[in-house]
Amino acid sequence: MPGDDLGDEGATPKGDIVVTGSRIVRDGYAAPTPVSVLGAAEIAAQAPANIADFVNTLPSIAGSGTSATSSGSLSNGIAGINSISLRGLGVGRTLVLVDGQRSVASSIGGVVDINTIPQDLVERVEVVTGGASAQYGSDAVGGVVNFILNKNFKGVELKVDNGVSTYGDGMNYRFSGSAGFSALDDRLHVLVNAEYFHQDGVDTINRGWNNADYFQINNPAYTPTNGQPQRLVGSGFGVSTYTTGGLITSGPLAGTYFLGNNQTAALNFGTRSAVSSPWMIGGDYKVTMAGHRGTNSLLPTEERIGVFNRVAYDLTNDIQIYGQFSWNRYEGQSFYQQTPSTGVTIQPDNAYLRTYYPTLAAQVTAPFTIGTSNNGFPAPGSDNRREVYRYVAGVNGKFGLFGRTWKWNAYYQHGMTKAHEELTNTWNVARMALAQDAVIVTSANVGSSGLALGSIACRSTLTAPTNGCVPVNRLGIHGGPDPKALAYIYGAGQPYRDETIKEDVAAASASGELFNLPGGPAAVALGAEWRKEQISGYVPTEYQPVRNANGTTTNNWLYGNYLPNFGEYNVKEGFIEVDLPIVKGINLNAAGRYTDYSTSGAVQTWKVGGTYTPLPDIKFRATYSHDIRAPNLQELFASGTARTNSVIMPANSPLGAGAFQFVESTIGNPNLKPEKANTWTAGAVATPRWLPGFTMSFDYYDIRITDAIGSITSQNTVDFCYSGSTAYCNNIVYNGGALSQIVIQPFNFASQHETGFDIDATYRTDLSAISADLPGSFSISTAITHYIKNVINNGIFPIDYAGVNGGSLAGTYNAPHWVYRVSAFYKVDPVTINLVARGFGSGVYGNDYIQCTSGCPASTNQYRTINNNHIPGATYFDASISFKFSAGSHDGSLTFVVNNMFNKDPVLVGNGPDGNNVPAYAQTSRQLYDVVGRVFRVSAGVKF
Template sequence: MALALAIQFAVIAPAHAQEAPAPAEESVAADGAAEPAGEITVTGSRIVRNGYDTPTPITVVSTQDLQASAPANVADYVNQLPAISGSSTPANNQRGLTSGAAGLNTVSMRNLGSGRTLVLIDGHRTVASTMDGAVDTNLVPQGLIKSIEIVTGGASSVYGSDAVAGVVNYILDRDYTGIKGDLSYGETTYGDDNTYRATLTAGMKFGGGRGHFLLNGTIIQRDGINGVPREWADKGRYLTQNPAYVPGNGQPQYMPANYAGLNVVTGGGIIVNGPARGVYFGEGGTLNHYDYGDNYNPAGNGEWTIGGDWKVNQHIDGTSLQPAERMRGIYGRLSYDIFDNVNVYGEFSYNRSYGLNWGGRQTDRGNIPIACDNAFIPTALLAQYPSLACGTRAPGTTSFSMGSYNADYPTRESDNLRQVYRYVVGAEGNFNLLKTNWKWDAYYQKGIAKNRISLISANRVKLSYAQDAVWNDDHSQIVCRVTRNGSTDPLADGCVPYNRFGIGVNSQDALDYVMGNPWTKQRLQQDVGAINFSTEIDNPWLKPIGLAFGFEHRREAVSGYTPEFAKSGWYSGNFADTVGHYNVNEGYVETLVSLPLNVEFNGAARLTSYQLAGEVVTWKTGFTWSPISDLRVRVVRSKDIRAPNLSELFVAGGGNTNALLNPWSGANARYRGVPQGNLNLKPEKADTWSLGVVYRPSFVPGFGLSVDFYDIKIKGAIDSLSAQQIVDRCFEGNEDLCQQIALSMPDNLAAPRYAYGDGWNRTTGPVPGFADFWVYTVQYNYVGLRAKGLDFEVSYQTPLDRISENLPGTLSIRGLANRAIDRITDNGTQAPTDIVGQNTGSLPTWKYRVTANYVVDDFTMQLTGRGFSGGVFNNNYVECTSGCPASTSINRTISDNHLPGAFYVDAYLSHKFGLGGVNGDLYLQINNLFNKDPALVGAGPSDTSSPDPGTNRSLYDYLGRTFRIGLRFDLGG
């Protein structure tokens, strides 16, 4: 086992109650009240100490914080904190159908991704829920959470890989005795998204107090919202390609617009070329002529209509505004003091999470070929446009092309079942050696995540067969051409003709033939064994010297199974089995040393040996200095790492089907994205600086202020270009990236047969239409990332009788804010991009949360204001309305680049009561008190943006006013 030195600062020493409240980076309750005296674990260190003295900023979320927020899920609260951005939620990832990420609640700090934020439960790692290392926070036993400690800085030397942006540690109340529960119900002001939540916890001592048993159960059911039943979503807001734009005419290329729609899709199909262009088919196959609106310019970009018949292009009814969730969890812990100084324990948890999500209707954007002898071509259409019939053309040749959002078959749907098992056995205690008391703990943990991803999707091959419908030889029946021709393809067996002309024109047999349920299973397993020691060594001149060290072994593995039918040919699906594993051995050492002049030094070092990626040393040094008793200055410098995850190493095939802008034709085209793993990946390396001050003036009791600057610079970050970026760079001259484009399915996905140079080149582009091609996305250590900003916290608590002796109760105020300065990505193929302030993403320039809490007798009232600053669509866009410069793939021109910020108010009321020995708490929580609608952002223009609801669900409140009523009770012990 490789020795890993890691000086960590997670100390377990007595913490003394403070008279004045501290800011949140210290171990205090949300309302500013100090934690009670007793031993506490401070995340960010393995040395037991008072949380007030930690050099690394730590935001503490207490039980009171969570109770006053009363979230349907604890992740809903955590993701509102200013330091958290870029997290995956069921709503903002509802299009992630095939990745297994649909339904996940993850945590991302500094917008660096959930894979660079380490999630712990009681200081222990837990198995990831997906191959990319994301941990689903749904699996935390929510009724047992005592606090959440968020380290807002690198901590790899303390906890190992992945703690680049920080650590989120869920602290459980493992010593609870008695019976307590929390029952609540919530819904929106529109009567939807009905949510039920119940937690029940029981704890008891036995064996004369030497043993302790703990059991917790959690049930969460969220009905979600299918479709987008909100008035704000009915305005057809998209980021369109300006219909008047022609390269060189001085018009902006992009134009945010209301009442817009993609005129290449309607529910029952629309003809997009030829003499019948603009004919679309409605209920029962009725013929209609499309109104392209006043802004339509066939000489420019013809895919977007603004005005006219824009409404017939809308299909957000096939999208989940809020996906449904079903979660069940059980957690048990048994511990016993086998000796006075040795405690053994075992833990078990099982979580079952089921997510149901509508991912948007399948769009065929003008790429449906209709043969001249198609038997479903309406007679009325041929009467108006007789040239559409075969005539002198050979039967089977294309007569025209259509586009459709396929209203006759179901929307794309994912049903994800995730089961996570966690087993822990361990022991902890203390002993005396060389007149020094040592604490130790050792544990083994096995975590298993079983994922079943099941989709409802159309099969592309079957649909191509079914829509190519012709008359049989005696002209008595409509059949599939492959049937008439006697095809031997097994997928042609039982082919039922599919009518492309209208809504409600297809039989159930036709739908059953083209639709299917591709599925796959994944199994992730994590095994961890660790032992840790800590002590304090007497120092006759200053405070004792803290020392800790330990060793850890970890194994990560993935395996899976996909039935053959689900591996290819689907619009959504095309799963591939990923198999692989790697081992990690590491050891660490840490120290804490007091120096003269009120200076304290703490340092950590860790040596980590990865089976595939080699050995890496991480370290951390920090100083705190108190020039006066009211002021503390702190600085930390660290080297942190993130190791490549199972997906980045081993993924082979699978991927997504989507659309992008074909730069050769200027039209949108469908593609199949195929991710490829890379066994040559190395760990990412990050250099982190943190500098801050904490001010707690003695002359203002109850007041605290902290300001912390952070600068995280990552080298060799693992990433891949998107399919759109690959195609755009190929078009602009990058020959290497052209090699990642294929025009047909390779024989071997693991060894792709690239088609560049085989019938096309960069100048002329691929085959006409570019309608069916493959783009390979390969992971490399080639990206530089930088996150820089400021964290602010202010807190104040006072009994109101300090102001006037007649005023009852206690008032506490707490404010958190983040000012993002830089979040830069440099992939070496283009100018670095900065996403700070792009309100199409999740990192606004300012993000803040302010809470005012008033407690009088048994009543608690709290108001929370939360929000973020205004921003732009994209920092690289050039805003102009006329005389615009040339628009490029990086610096697009846009008519209006502004997006507004938002401010929301939440309210909480609770009343404590006692009844027959039961302590209870009735509460009401109202989020978005004034029912403020989200800003209309509008996705687009080159992706399949038309199924999106028209706002950014990572930032804006999209549900409207929500109510939650509940009852907490505690029988005590």
């Protein structure tokens, strides 16, 4: 991997090698920045359903977004997107390029969907694990991932891939075709590619490992002085605030839950307290968990169609013009278990209470509240549709200057994403309130409504006979609500929003050699770029939240409640890079860029580096850079998407201790400024002459980010507010004595410091060099990344995310301390065998947790105690065998792949009380562990 291709068949492509770590273009140039190159052979050997699945197995990549990690996202617009995050710094700090050019984002958060890149045309993938903002602009804080396409492809190639899990689900298939030809004496080259992909979804309920009821809760017995841990991880826990058929939570009948007709029971709450709400230990926890392990998607059902076309024409021997067009369409469906409802008011004269539970109804004289898992209601979901367009027109050329050949290029790109996000099975809050208030029509209440006596109707219909309300039963287990009632509460339409993201780029650059130095010719690259980013949205008024006079919003819908987003900014940039071979074996490299943002003003980025080669066997390299990440459209202009959430309030809050629902509103901040990062790397590359074919590199990195853009969670807002940081209390809104809203907004208030190192080694040999009787060739490559620390300071106290394998801290920024990948190839024509071992070491729920079971110190907001702070690592084994064959003038290939050969289940992870700690979510860390299981894949291709 150290600047070389991983695959056994990864021969060096013809033409110039443009290494992403530098704008200098010349044969044999090795930039001081660490670069890993993934060849087409390595990618083909794994036959991935999408190329991102393969790239994300690299140890230097952590915290990326995949279909598995985003499948439960109902209303944030990222469902189904495959993205890349280098160093666990977040997808926004990794710059994704296609042939060295930016690509339009697929979401308002600036995320480039790797699925939009034509997989069959990828010649290689270059991964730079060091800051590159001076060369390529904003976002290259963690590094750059550059997908280089085979623009000179000739012939016709057809491929088909198919995959399925060992459980017979998750079926996916891909059909693709590429065609390239030249004409007009090879001056004209036309390239076309098209592909179709389909995947069946997989739900959490289809995996037995997810039924263990394994969670992390607040210890109900904890006090600061009794020596017990504040948090408990384990099984045998359950919620205490709802059941499938409804649990009475107020009044003299509290603790009674509804079963079938006229059947109720008293719930055994086991062990619980205000600090553990809404959780309990033991008791009837299986009753409260029954039917609520959910239909949350492990993988979404999705369909993708992609078309790519490129036409290039040589005007002269020195000038080529080209035009490029790509179009991608994505449609995916994800599902999520219904959100439980608490505080649902049932009136004494409720029709279903009196009809199905007459014995209990006789005891009811006043309204009471229930909690219900809503398990009988259809699972809500999201239908995401995206169309991504990219148009590029450019010209490449060369000219003579200073008696040397210089290269230049210029291009204009227009990119556009049209996104449609529509929710399904999401009820209207006001209609649900009317429908659940059902009564039996009697002579005393019928009035002039004309309703039949003895029938069940909405109370509101008695006085408004034409209001269309259809009563719904929220009590007991009776086979699910009436379809007519569902049609009423869901309404004629479901919440949706349309967004259009546009990106326009105009850029020009040139590079060449200036003069000779003792170590070789000095070279320079320089250029300028203009870029404009826009977002515009549309949400029908009826699907928007209500804007209240005090600035808060009230949700009309259970999910969604979108507001349209609008905003734009432009960037003007200029850069220069120089390479100076001072003497033989010593190379210096420097780059600088001036950037002017319309929103935040001017900023400068720069980079210096060098290589020292004292012997042909070893080269030392080092860089120091000042990089930036500019705020994206979402961080700047988000208008306030609202969603229902819940937090745990402490005893000193106005509401006392307990779990409370509220509306969480996330808004943008147009006053944000770019993040700043200082990064240095130092390492060495060894290519010993006494071991031909062997290359090894070691690189240490240190990244410090200041003015980091961040926002804290609603739970953190509450914790900080009531522990003395009163500034956070301004974001908590109460209305009529109830928790109404918590506002989340990004600011340049955080900092981050990450350190670690990479070790990469590759060995290739023809086995005949060992023994003339041994046929074929062998190669093995090893990549290891050690994340030493990744400390984020949110202005209150620092948290180290390195080594966090799961729990409430798991997410964008976490990565295990040790991540590794070993890949071995054996090739003897016409067969190639590939074996891969990939995995990561054990970790913790949090570096700020103190593990203890007795004699524990008192927990603080920074350091909490927990009974188990260990999460095991995992190693997965993959294997493939490929056959190449010829049939006349046609060349073909057939590849069989098994991923996760031993069908290793994911480790159970108890997500924290302030995280996704609900039964519907997978009880593991999706970003780390394989949640699907063993997968069989077969790929066939023919070229003619």
